Amino acid sequence: MSGIQxxxxxxFLKNTGITGAMVLGAQVVPSPLLAxxxxxxxxxxxxPNLFVSIAGDGMVTITCSRSEMGQGVRTGxxxxxADELEADWQRVKIWQAPGDAEKYDPAGKDGQNxxxxxxxxxxxxxxxxxxxxxxxxxxxxxxxxxxxxxxxxYAKDHRLYHTGSGRSFDFGDVVDAAAGIEVPAGADAPKLKxxxxxxxxxxxxxxxxxxxxxxGGADFGADVTIPGMKIAVVARAPVYRGKVKSFDAAxxxxxxxVEQVVEIPPLPDDKPAxxxxxxxxxxxxxxxxxxxxxxxxxxxEWDDGPNTAHDSSTYDDQLRAAARDGGHVIRDRGNxxxxxxxxxxxxxxxxxxxxFIHTPMEPPAAIVDANARPVKIVAATQSPNETRQYVAxxxxxxxxxxxxxxxxxxxxxxRKSKPDFACEAAILSQxxxxxxxxxxTREDEIRNGYYHAASAHRMKAGLDxxxxxxxxxxxxAWPSLIGLWAPAARTGHPIEYGLGLIDTPYDAVPNLRIENxxxxxxxxxxxxxxxxxxxxxxxxxxxxxxxxxxxxxDPVEFLLELIGEAEVMDLAKDGVEDPWNYGDSVxxxxxxxxxxxxxxxxxxxxxxxxxxxxxxxGLGLACHRSFxxxxxTAVHVVVRDDGSLHIPQVDMVVDCGRYVNPEGVKxxxxxxAIYGNTVARHGLISTTRGAVDQSxxxxxxxxxMNDAPLDVRVHIVEDxxxxxxxGVGEPGVPPYTPALVNAIHxxxxxxxxxxxxxxxxxxx
Amino acid sequence: xxxxRINGVNRRFHGDPNMPLLWYVRDELGLTGTKFGCGMAxxxxxxMHVDGGAVRGCVTPVSFADGKEVTTIExxxxxxxxxxxxxxxxxxxxxxxxxxxxxxxxxASLLNRNPDPSDDEIVAEMAGNICRCGTxxxxxxxxxxxxxxx
Numbered sequence: 071m072s073g074i075q076x077x078x079x080x081x082f083l084k085n086t087g088i089t090g091a092m093v094l095g096a097q098v099v100p101s102p103l104l105a106x107x108x109x110x111x112x113x114x115x116x117x118p119n120l121f122v123s124i125a126g127d128g129m130v131t132i133t134c135s136r137s138e139m140g141q142g143v144r145t146g147x148x149x150x151x152a153d154e155l156e157a158d159w160q161r162v163k164i165w166q167a168p169g170d171a172e173k174y175d176p177a178g179k180d181g182q183n184x185x186x187x188x189x190x191x192x193x194x195x196x197x198x199x200x201x202x203x204x205x206x207x208x209x210x211x212x213x214x215x216x217x218x219x220x221x222x223x224y225a226k227d228h229r230l231y232h233t234g235s236g237r238s239f240d241f242g243d244v245v246d247a248a249a250g251i252e253v254p255a256g257a258d259a260p261k262l263k264x265x266x267x268x269x270x271x272x273x274x275x276x277x278x279x280x281x282x283x284x285x286g287g288a289d290f291g292a293d294v295t296i297p298g299m300k301i302a303v304v305a306r307a308p309v310y311r312g313k314v315k316s317f318d319a320a321x322x323x324x325x326x327x328v329e330q331v332v333e334i335p336p337l338p339d340d341k342p343a344x345x346x347x348x349x350x351x352x353x354x355x356x357x358x359x360x361x362x363x364x365x366x367x368x369x370x371e372w373d374d375g376p377n378t379a380h381d382s383s384t385y386d387d388q389l390r391a392a393a394r395d396g397g398h399v400i401r402d403r404g405n406x407x408x409x410x411x412x413x414x415x416x417x418x419x420x421x422x423x424x425x426f427i428h429t430p431m432e433p434p435a436a437i438v439d440a441n442a443r444p445v446k447i448v449a450a451t452q453s454p455n456e457t458r459q460y461v462a463x464x465x466x467x468x469x470x471x472x473x474x475x476x477x478x479x480x481x482x483x484x485r486k487s488k489p490d491f492a493c494e495a496a497i498l499s500q501x502x503x504x505x506x507x508x509x510x511t512r513e514d515e516i517r518n519g520y521y522h523a524a525s526a527h528r529m530k531a532g533l534d535x536x537x538x539x540x541x542x543x544x545x546x547a548w549p550s551l552i553g554l555w556a557p558a559a560r561t562g563h564p565i566e567y568g569l570g571l572i573d574t575p576y577d578a579v580p581n582l583r584i585e586n587x588x589x590x591x592x593x594x595x596x597x598x599x600x601x602x603x604x605x606x607x608x609x610x611x612x613x614x615x616x617x618x619x620x621x622x623x624d625p626v627e628f629l630l631e632l633i634g635e636a637e638v639m640d641l642a643k644d645g646v647e648d649p650w651n652y653g654d655s656v657x658x659x660x661x662x663x664x665x666x667x668x669x670x671x672x673x674x675x676x677x678x679x680x681x682x683x684x685x686x687x688g689l690g691l692a693c694h695r696s697f698x699x700x701x702x703t704a705v706h707v708v709v710r711d712d713g714s715l716h717i718p719q720v721d722m723v724v725d726c727g728r729y730v731n732p733e734g735v736k737x738x739x740x741x742x743a744i745y746g747n748t749v750a751r752h753g754l755i756s757t758t759r760g761a762v763d764q765s766x767x768x769x770x771x772x773x774x775m776n777d778a779p780l781d782v783r784v785h786i787v788e789d790x791x792x793x794x795x796x797g798v799g800e801p802g803v804p805p806y807t808p809a810l811v812n813a814i815h816x817x818x819x820x821x822x823x824x825x826x827x828x829x830x831x832x833x834x
Numbered sequence: 835x836x837x838x839r840i841n842g843v844n845r846r847f848h849g850d851p852n853m854p855l856l857w858y859v860r861d862e863l864g865l866t867g868t869k870f871g872c873g874m875a876x877x878x879x880x881x882m883h884v885d886g887g888a889v890r891g892c893v894t895p896v897s898f899a900d901g902k903e904v905t906t907i908e909x910x911x912x913x914x915x916x917x918x919x920x921x922x923x924x925x926x927x928x929x930x931x932x933x934x935x936x937x938x939x940x941x942a943s944l945l946n947r948n949p950d951p952s953d954d955e956i957v958a959e960m961a962g963n964i965c966r967c968g969t970x971x972x973x974x975x976x977x978x979x980x981x982x983x984x
Binding site: 138276277282284358360429482733740767768774778779780 | 849871876929966
């Protein structure tokens, strides 16, 4: 929790561009430190931040400390504060905070990294408190001006009213009287509105950037220019941890507009990749076209380094073997071996999911002026605070000497949590003495990215004579994203286990084992929208569908039976102590099988499941819990004679607990269907002798309008019991692929066990 | 030397005539509403109009537009109120917003040419523009709405 301060007329505001006469800030302090920090807060050592300011004309400026990448956070988070403040949304502006987790992580939970579908759940409470504090100060100020008891004053719709006389003030009329009014804490803290009085939270709101985004006026990473700036593109090693052996820049330097060609040193052998610059040859000049032309004319001889054995033709089978071998049991209930021995039927199947790459529409871009103090970064980054940290390391300066401004992000999907591109700009700026914008191309993004882990899954289950599952054994293998920090890692990290594997929701199965096999990390593996949930949801939902068929049972009834109706699934009973739970406690955000069963039932009802369908049509369902939310998806597919697909309707049921902007929820879930459609049908990164085979949208196709479902119906479950907000940005993706694959089976009888679907139906 | 009229303003360019229009408008003119997405005419983020028809700015050399009229998203409507832009806002289309300039320019070009497109014609035209946030359903609905207004 944080302490809230009235900072009006404080000197530090002079340089902020904030002209408000009334300003509220929150001291960002992790709760265990709060007592100590309060004692210091009157001193100069803690720099207050700004969260809401109100100008003399009544304009309210609300700080958004999270990065906007299409998830609507610049609308949703400020809506919370505006509601509690009783502000009029038409008189609210948004101010984008720079990277500074000490100031702008008011919940103190995630270092200002916009990632993990956690902005709303970590900010709902604190934004409400800030709004209520602002309302309190305004009411006190109005009472002061009228000389009345503050208890007779209330705020509503940007005005303050005196109950006795009917007099009223606009918010702007009282800000001059706001200075010095203390915001009480603890039991006397300003009272929050009762949810029944919310006017914005829970109501549809268009995004604040709608106009700019429809007129070309919105600024993304590469749209900002600073005086004296040069533009650079970098040629990077085709194989991870390859290095430049030699290069010849003579032809590149002849290109009009090219000014310099320099080498960014390679990653030192003893340093993990993390978010550091990869190294390579940079072409620097006055405009983007010139440096792209110059880069084409470079002659570079590469030392391919230690990862040339990373070749999909063999690596994929190594993953499959590792999944079969398992070796690291991470959850164990009952005794699966005995149950298999006693089973009426034992079934096995293997599933495979390849590497993916993010392909946000905006390739990474960052500007750094390394020669200014403080160092200036302008970047499309999800994680501006870590961007400062890695740029500081690259430059050999203290993080306190580095500032990071955040632009809009043209999509993020996890790629832009990793500021290697800003490190490149920093190094080049330091080398050349000029501010530098590094522009990544689509080829760079696809060939030198942070890849969603390829993975193999060996599924095994036992059925009794009544067709009930008596044992479930899931063994998975993948290169771990923890390899970014620990290159020798061969097993998954608890974070990856927590992404839909160790928390396998088939709570009604008496014998259950989850296992992890070993794999070498031979490329930069990173997180991607929904992360490992994608492959876990695919393997378990599709295998459950196979089992239902083998048992001759209805697949939805069968899945409901696996999940059961328990209020809470306690992993400690299966020997799992302290599982990673999206960074939150299981007490606050438990795993609740009955909420998963509920969304599945609703999806069956909404999609018309059970009704007869014409030949070639199929309906498939799947459900998954991720980022604390519960989503069930029903895909209606038509498989044509030539194997091509048409998807006339998708129903997606989401239980995300308390939500702020239902229009935002709907858009995220609609978009998740499209993102999932790419995963299911197209996504494939492969390697040959360590180098990524794909390069642009011709060989890394993504869903376009002509293969997209255009009737995605989002049904939000109103959950008035479990009001804690849950994630929305990512949870819609994982159930889409298994729902589609199950629908294809329903239509054709064909099982897809390897992604992408691609042309597997055409060869049949 | 290349002479182009861009968003109603006459321009002369003395640089490399092979420079794509995308980089000319972005780097030389500061018109950054047109976006870079792929560089190979595969994603449509750089869509602009030359004499009213859509082109992919990333592969269209400046020389192609010599003596022609170029319109970028900034010049589509002086108030940002082209029927396609209004429909985009009415349907709350954008998520991240990055591809939307190109989507809007493709839709406006379609409606210039064919004010009453069928659903299949909308899909065929708009399939050239990628959106990774997945706003296709709303784009489709917005183009239909805009078609009723032009």
